[in-house]
Amino acid sequence: MRHVLKLTKWELWKLARRPSSYVGFVLCLVFSAVSLIGFEWSQYKGKKIQGLQLDPQQFLNGPFFANFVLNIGFFALLPLVAATVAGSQLAGENKDGTLRALLVRPPSRTAVYVAKALASLIWLELMVVFLCALALLIGHVAYGGGSLLVYIWEFRERGFWFVPADDWPWLMLLACLGAGAALAVIVACALCISAITDNPVIAHVGTLGGFFISSVLQRLPDQLMGASFKEALPTTHMNFWHELYRWFHPDGSIVDHDRLWTDLAWCGGLTVGLFTLGLVLFRRRDLTG
Amino acid sequence: MTVPAVLATRALCKRYRGRTVVDDVSLTVERGDVYGFLGPNGAGKSTTLRMVLGLVHPSAGAIELFGRPPSDRRVLARIGAIVESPALYSYLSGRDNLRMLADLSGGTTAARLDEVLERVDLRERAGDPVRIYSHGMKQRLAIAAALLPRPELIILDEPTNGLDPMGIRAMRTLIRSLAADDGLTVVLSSHLLAEVEQVCNRGAIIARGRKRWEGAVAELLAGRQRVRLRARPLARALDEVTALGGAGTEVEPGLAHVTGVEAAPLVARLVAAGIEVDEVAAESPTLEEVFVALVGTPEVA
Numbered sequence: 001m002r003h004v005l006k007l008t009k010w011e012l013w014k015l016a017r018r019p020s021s022y023v024g025f026v027l028c029l030v031f032s033a034v035s036l037i038g039f040e041w042s043q044y045k046g047k048k049i050q051g052l053q054l055d056p057q058q059f060l061n062g063p064f065f066a067n068f069v070l071n072i073g074f075f076a077l078l079p080l081v082a083a084t085v086a087g088s089q090l091a092g093e094n095k096d097g098t099l100r101a102l103l104v105r106p107p108s109r110t111a112v113y114v115a116k117a118l119a120s121l122i123w124l125e126l127m128v129v130f131l132c133a134l135a136l137l138i139g140h141v142a143y144g145g146g147s148l149l150v151y152i153w154e155f156r157e158r159g160f161w162f163v164p165a166d167d168w169p170w171l172m173l174l175a176c177l178g179a180g181a182a183l184a185v186i187v188a189c190a191l192c193i194s195a196i197t198d199n200p201v202i203a204h205v206g207t208l209g210g211f212f213i214s215s216v217l218q219r220l221p222d223q224l225m226g227a228s229f230k231e232a233l234p235t236t237h238m239n240f241w242h243e244l245y246r247w248f249h250p251d252g253s254i255v256d257h258d259r260l261w262t263d264l265a266w267c268g269g270l271t272v273g274l275f276t277l278g279l280v281l282f283r284r285r286d287l288t289g
Numbered sequence: 290m291t292v293p294a295v296l297a298t299r300a301l302c303k304r305y306r307g308r309t310v311v312d313d314v315s316l317t318v319e320r321g322d323v324y325g326f327l328g329p330n331g332a333g334k335s336t337t338l339r340m341v342l343g344l345v346h347p348s349a350g351a352i353e354l355f356g357r358p359p360s361d362r363r364v365l366a367r368i369g370a371i372v373e374s375p376a377l378y379s380y381l382s383g384r385d386n387l388r389m390l391a392d393l394s395g396g397t398t399a400a401r402l403d404e405v406l407e408r409v410d411l412r413e414r415a416g417d418p419v420r421i422y423s424h425g426m427k428q429r430l431a432i433a434a435a436l437l438p439r440p441e442l443i444i445l446d447e448p449t450n451g452l453d454p455m456g457i458r459a460m461r462t463l464i465r466s467l468a469a470d471d472g473l474t475v476v477l478s479s480h481l482l483a484e485v486e487q488v489c490n491r492g493a494i495i496a497r498g499r500k501r502w503e504g505a506v507a508e509l510l511a512g513r514q515r516v517r518l519r520a521r522p523l524a525r526a527l528d529e530v531t532a533l534g535g536a537g538t539e540v541e542p543g544l545a546h547v548t549g550v551e552a553a554p555l556v557a558r559l560v561a562a563g564i565e566v567d568e569v570a571a572e573s574p575t576l577e578e579v580f581v582a583l584v585g586t587p588e589v590a
Binding site: 007018096097099100101102104107108284286 | 368380
């Protein structure tokens with residue numbers, strides 16, 4: 001345990017000192033800026049949005065923009081960053097030879113593996129918070145503050161609702177933590193592949209390939225892709241953090257606990273399973289590179 | 290009570306997909322040795338050292354470090370190692386590399402850090418990022434990292450690879466001083482025969498995964514001393530060598546290498562037989578010649 005804490009500290013320190021670690025933060029900036037440009041050019045700007053019957057002036061504000069960026073970023077940007085950060089941890093260090101320098105010292109392979117996983121998760125969580133805070137700042141400057149409109153596709157049968165200005169900061173904070181936790185599946189997968197290859201690109205591409213295949217299949221209609229099959233896809237369950245929004249419903253919590261626990265069980269099981277598989281492979285591996 | 294060897298391997302084997310790369314290698318490194326682990330490229334030296342350090346899992350055999358298996362990770366705190374090329378974080382400064390690696394080996398002090406940097410002549414450049422270091426500087430920094438936790442055993446895998454002649458000389462001087470001044474046990478893997486001959490007191494030769502010899506370097510050479518003989522007619526001289534119980538081989542016209550006889554009685558015998566003796570000299574073969582004789586592949590030297 002002492003070794004794990006010490007190693008985690010150094011792993012975070014290395015991430016903080018490595019210039020390439022900041023590519024994700026730059027992408028967050030670019031993503032937020034491009035999203036703002038997209039909003040400015042939106043055909044809905046100044047018109048009522050069909051289905052919602054809301055004037056954009058009623059909801060287009062800083063928290064709405066931040067929430068939008070977080071939700072789209074969760075599928076479009078953050079998996080890329082998660083796969084890159086975690087996939088480089090073992091494979092990248094093995095390629096550079098620095099993994100040898102760590103493993104000829106007293107900390108065990110298990111300690112090194114666990115520390116790298118923890119450091120990846122913490123770094124990723126920092127990036128999620130950064131993305132949200134940045135989008136909040138940009139959105140606030142561009143559109144001002146106010147209540148947060150919650151309109152999430154999975155919950156569309158319950159319509160939309162507003163979360164007051166006093167409450168949405170807590171909701172956003174929890175959403176950031178939840179999104180970061182959901183991305184643990186990606187981190188575990190990337191680390192697992194990273195444990196068996198010397199080439200970090202294989203870990204990046206393999207993880208993202210799996211994620212995008214799962215995402216695409218999950219979004220196909222049930223007539224094409226059976227609902228029970230889609231239940232077995234990781235991305236089906238990675239939205240568990242969306243249930244947090246239902247916690248902040250004006251009528252009180254409308255969280256679907258069955259759904260939440262099912263999703264958490266799937267994500268937790270996948271994360272622990274992939275993490276353990278990677279650890280076993282890493283412990284058995286001959287480091288010849 | 291017997292003191293366990295610093296490093297001992299017993300019948301160590303490594304097979305990759307049915308191909309044996311290390312086969313039945315038993316080595317013993319005693320405290321204070323400067324142990325040369327000699328073999329051509331691809332002989333299995335690095336794989337053996339990786340097994341010793343727990344980077345590669347043996348297919349068979351046993352390893353003991355200070356009497357303990359390498360799975361007891363605490364024992365690694367007593368070892369400093371450089372496996373193949375120096376492995377350092379290029380985006381960190383030399384000093385930060387040392388701080389981090391030393392902390393993982395149990396910690397260090399700023400004074401010790403400066404002392405080690407001074408030792409490898411890098412104190413002035415310690416704040417620079419490693420990416421701008423020359424290969425020789427990286428190699429010296431890697432040695433500093435290995436020395437920081439005050440190890441009892443230091444394992445250096447091909448430490449002079451890629452160094453210029455000045456760098457090689459400085460590295461050899463440093464290795465000698467590690468043993469002489471710091472009292473460290475040193476295991477030095479190399480394919481350079483001269484390096485082992487100059488630096489090591491004991492060693493082993495490995496080729497095609499198998500150990501060919503282990504012992505004191507001086508004994509290896511002494512046991513193979515010979516007499517260089519130039520005489521006319523050489524054929525008759527070699528008959529006299531045989532009569533004395535020795536053996537001779539003509540290595541070039543008029544010159545033979547003779548083993549199994551001393552120079553003085555040989556001269557007396559040849560003179561008595563009326564053979565003209567132009568040159569008789571006792572000489573030791575170079576380690577390179579012994580190596581070729583043991584391994585049988587001259588191109589490896």
